[in-house]
Amino acid sequence: MELIRGIHNILPAHHGCVLTIGNFDGVHRGHAEVISKLVQKARQLKVPATLMTFEPQPQEMFRGENAPARLSILRDKIFLLEELGIDRLVCINFNAKFASLPAEDFIDKLLVESLGVKYLVVGDDFCFGKQRKGNFNMLKSAGEQHSFAVVSTQSFLLGDKRVSSTEIRDLLAKGKMEQARRLLGHPFTLCGKVAHGEKIGRTLGFPTANIALKRQVSPVRGVFAVKLYWDNSDTYEGVANIGFRPTVNGQVCQLEVHLFDFDGDLYGRTVEVELVAKIRDEQPFQSLEALKRQINNDADKAKALLGCDAG
Ligand SMILES: Cc1cc2nc3c(=O)[nH]c(=O)nc-3n(C[C@H](O)[C@H](O)[C@H](O)COP(=O)(O)O)c2cc1C
Numbered sequence: 001m002e003l004i005r006g007i008h009n010i011l012p013a014h015h016g017c018v019l020t021i022g023n024f025d026g027v028h029r030g031h032a033e034v035i036s037k038l039v040q041k042a043r044q045l046k047v048p049a050t051l052m053t054f055e056p057q058p059q060e061m062f063r064g065e066n067a068p069a070r071l072s073i074l075r076d077k078i079f080l081l082e083e084l085g086i087d088r089l090v091c092i093n094f095n096a097k098f099a100s101l102p103a104e105d106f107i108d109k110l111l112v113e114s115l116g117v118k119y120l121v122v123g124d125d126f127c128f129g130k131q132r133k134g135n136f137n138m139l140k141s142a143g144e145q146h147s148f149a150v151v152s153t154q155s156f157l158l159g160d161k162r163v164s165s166t167e168i169r170d171l172l173a174k175g176k177m178e179q180a181r182r183l184l185g186h187p188f189t190l191c192g193k194v195a196h197g198e199k200i201g202r203t204l205g206f207p208t209a210n211i212a213l214k215r216q217v218s219p220v221r222g223v224f225a226v227k228l229y230w231d232n233s234d235t236y237e238g239v240a241n242i243g244f245r246p247t248v249n250g251q252v253c254q255l256e257v258h259l260f261d262f263d264g265d266l267y268g269r270t271v272e273v274e275l276v277a278k279i280r281d282e283q284p285f286q287s288l289e290a291l292k293r294q295i296n297n298d299a300d301k302a303k304a305l306l307g308c309d310a311g
């Protein structure tokens with residue numbers, strides 16, 4: 001998959017594509033359905049299947065910390081979109097300048113002149129351009145004028161439930177990991193770099209890799225059975241806490257993972273943590289001793305949930 005970062009990197013050679021536009025947060029089963037149709041059309045028209053997305057996500061630019069917690073960071077999206085057969089990802093830096101681009105310019109300059117769209121798939125509630133004046137009907141008439149088809153995505157249902165990023169966030173917040181996984185079509189993971197912490201973990205007998213979530217707000221909190229891996233590593237199993245660590249007066253929300261059969265050095269490594277099942281909510285403890293006893297318990301539960309050997 002080719003990654004094009006920023007409008008200025010769209011070259012004349014990129015003219016001609018089938019396109020879909022959106023956040024694709026989580027790259028869930030509804031997204032996968034849209035992408036599969038797009039890829040089919042691309043193969044038929046012999047042009048690249050192209051997806052336009054925004055970084056940060058528009059709500060993050062407009063609402064800052066009040067934006068909903070993300071299901072996937074760009075790195076995860078790239079991986080998942082590539083697996084689904086997207087040939088080109090156009091990632092637009094969503095800043096005040098881009099947000100003020102008039103809807104007509106978005107269509108004429110970007111979609112028609114630069115990208116040479118042959119077929120466009122968007123939700124029929126898709127709004128774009130300055131003051132969000134651009135809409136589906138406007139795209140439809142531009143399509144008639146420049147001879148490209150504009151089709152709307154259908155809601156993808158699992159059972160009687162519409163698969164949406166909001167629904168998945170709700171399931172995750174309630175700790176319903178298996179249901180969330182079903183709607184996502186893949187496990188929910190958090191990704192980040194292992195940083196130095198306060199070195200308390202090892203004194204408790206539970207070294208914990210502290211994984212900085214940077215600006216990512218986690219849609220989940222609490223204690224989980226997890227799997228952890230990086231690049232082409234083996235998969236390690238463990239138990240993790242995501243929260244503020246009230247017992248040691250933590251100030252920022254942090255992901256901490258203790259791995260069961262590991263005694264290496266993880267500092268500086270970018271790791272992916274799959275949250276398999278929730279064990280409990282985070283809570284304050286009277287002493288580190290009490291916390292240690294609880295973590296022991298959590299580790300046993302995690303081992304049972306992951307199907308590891310007891311002990
Ligand atoms: C499985 C697990 C469960 C945890 N649960 C809690 C908890 O309920 N409350 C809390 O304050 N800290 C909890 N912690 C976080 C510990 O406070 C933290 O790992 C410890 O302070 C070590 O910090 P350090 O890695 O910076 O040395 C938990 C950690 C793990 C690994």
Ligand SMILES: Nc1ncnc2c1ncn2[C@@H]1O[C@H](COP(=O)(O)OP(=O)(O)O)[C@@H](O)[C@H]1O
Nearest residue numbers: 196197198199201202207208209259263265266
């Ligand atoms: N079983 C293990 N699980 C997690 N981290 C481990 C393990 N064994 C060794 N480590 C290493 O120890 C570090 C965590 O030790 P800890 O005392 O909690 O220090 P810190 O406060 O810096 O996280 C990890 O970042 C990792 O490099």
